[in-house]
Amino acid sequence: MSTPARGGTAALAPRDQPPGSRERLFGIGVAAARAGVSERALRYYQQLGLITPSGRTPGGLRRYSQDDLARVARIRQLQTLLGLNLDEIAVVLRNEDRLAEIRLAYHRQLTSDADRRELLRESLTLQQDLRVTVEAKRSAIEGFLADLDARIARTRSLL
Amino acid sequence: MSTPARGGTAALAPRDQPPGSRERLFGIGVAAARAGVSERALRYYQQLGLITPSGRTPGGLRRYSQDDLARVARIRQLQTLLGLNLDEIAVVLRNEDRLAEIRLAYHRQLTSDADRRELLRESLTLQQDLRVTVEAKRSAIEGFLADLDARIARTRSLL
DNA sequence: CCAAGACATGACGTTAACGTCAAGGTCAGA
DNA sequence: TCTGACCTTGACGTTAACGTCATGTCTTGG
Known part of the structure; x- marks a missing residue:
């Protein structure tokens, strides 16, 4: 493992700041703080291929x-809101990533028309699957809340 | 630990079947199957004082x-729907149990009026706390769903 | 140029919520 | 009464999602 010479053959190296878009980059400490997770969690997510x-x-x-950071927020959302585990989250994220790629390919016409339609259909299916589970959860929570409100009303009526 | 003599002083022992209401009782195997959990889980819940x-x-x-069984269903609901852990669930259940007791005491006037009002207020507060977290979850899920629908629409428009 | 943080990479530890196995008791039916 | 299925307690194992060192490297202000 030789330390790559800085400024050497920098052709493919990711530029620190693309002059136009001033992309602020954070170290793992700041990133973790902003995302509200631990540094360990960020490394772990990376290890699992989530980010x-x-x-x-x-x-x-x-x-x-x-x-x-937005991606980390998404992970946390899928985790706490839907109760998905990290493997399931990986599936969702991979799907979303593919969709983004397809969108790019769509504009630049890098892939064949048939390929894109195929990928689109696949992604759509996955999204709809997710929607079904989320919708189920929503209605369940709605029922829970209605029930809870009824209990609260009954409790109030005793006062 | 002596095995309690069967049929001894049975005055306070819970009757097996109150002659009027034919309460069917299940062994742990059947109970677990009906509740959709493992026998181990039932024993574990009991160990934690949940049932x-x-x-x-x-x-x-x-x-x-x-x-x-209904109680087990409630546990599972609080677990999967709200993402509470078993300790938090214990708090919720204890509160609900107390409310039930209060309702009984209310009719039979076993406790003082002041005591009951005090307990009622306490329970009400706990219920309202729960309501807040559930409501937050609901709106979060609603947002998630709206976002998801938007994505689906965008995906559809590409087809 | 150099010290003080911040960070990298293992590797082992921890916690919740059970799973699993062993060594026996209990119960209902033939 | 006796067998086979069901159940008991106790103890150790497992998995996900990290926490917590230890040891060495990077970066940056003075």
């Missing part, structure tokens, strides 16, 4: 972008 | 009633 920091310093330190 | 089978055979085998 990859959008950059590394030449020395190997992780650099997180705003989008990365 | 107590409403009876035991003279030999010590657990007997679960319909109400017990």
Whole structure:
């Protein structure tokens, strides 16, 4: 493992700041704080393939972008709101990633028309599956809440 | 620990079947199957004080009633729907139990008026706390669903 | 250039919520 | 009465999602 020479063959190296869009990047400490999770959690998510920091310093330190933080928020949302485990979350995220790719390919016409339609259908199905479970959860919660309100009303009536 | 003599001083022992209401009782195997959980889970819930089978055979085998099964269902609901852990669930259940007791005491006037009002207020507060968290969850899920629907619409529009 | 944080990569520890196995008791029916 | 299915308690195992070191590296202000 040789430390890559800084400024050497920088052709493919991810630029630190694309001059136009001033993308602020954070170290793992700040990123974790902003995302409301631990550094360990961020490394763990990465280990499971849920996120990859959008950059590394030449020395190997992780650099997180705003989008990365949004992704972490999404993970937490799927975790706490829907109760999915990290493996299930990986599936959802992979699907969303593919959709984003398809959207790009759609504009640049990099893939064949048939391929895109195929991928689109597949993604749509996955999204609809997710929708079904979420909808079920919603109605269940609604029932729970109605029940709870009834209990509260009964309790109030005793006062 | 002496095995309690069967048929001894049975004055306070829970009757097996109150002659009027034909309460069917189940062994732990059937109970677990009906509740959709494992036998181990039932024993574990009992260990944590979440449920107590409403009876035991003279030999010590657990007997679960319909109400017990409903209670297990409630546990599962709080677990999967709200994401509470078993300790938090214990709090909720204890509160609900107390409310039920209060209702009984209310009719039979076993406690002082002041005591009952005090307990009622306390229970009401707990219920309202729960309501707040549930309501938060509901609106969060609603937002999630709206967002998901928007994504689905966008995906559809690409087809 | 150099010290003080911040960070990287293992590797082992922890907690909740059970799973599983062992060594026996209990019960209902033939 | 006796067998086979069901059940008991106790103890140890398991899995997910991290927590917590230990040890060495990177980065940055002075």
